[in-house]
Amino acid sequence: MVVRIREDVCRGCKMCIRICPSRAIEMKGSTAFINGKCTGCGSCVSLCPMGAIEKE
């Protein structure tokens, strides 16, 4: 599973950073992005209160 964060929707609350078991989410300015450590576990997708994290 490929997971990505929509920069236009993310509000930078950092909840996804705290939940990710692989330390795969970082902040870039005021929005979050997924780095190369993502295993595609999907835990962050339903967590995001903005619905900014998508599965592809």
Ligand code: SF4
């Ligand atoms: S949980 Fe959603 S809104 Fe919050 S930082 Fe992560 S992607 Fe952005």
Ligand code: SF4
């Ligand atoms: S899918 Fe899992 S490993 Fe990838 S960023 Fe989300 S919580 Fe982290």
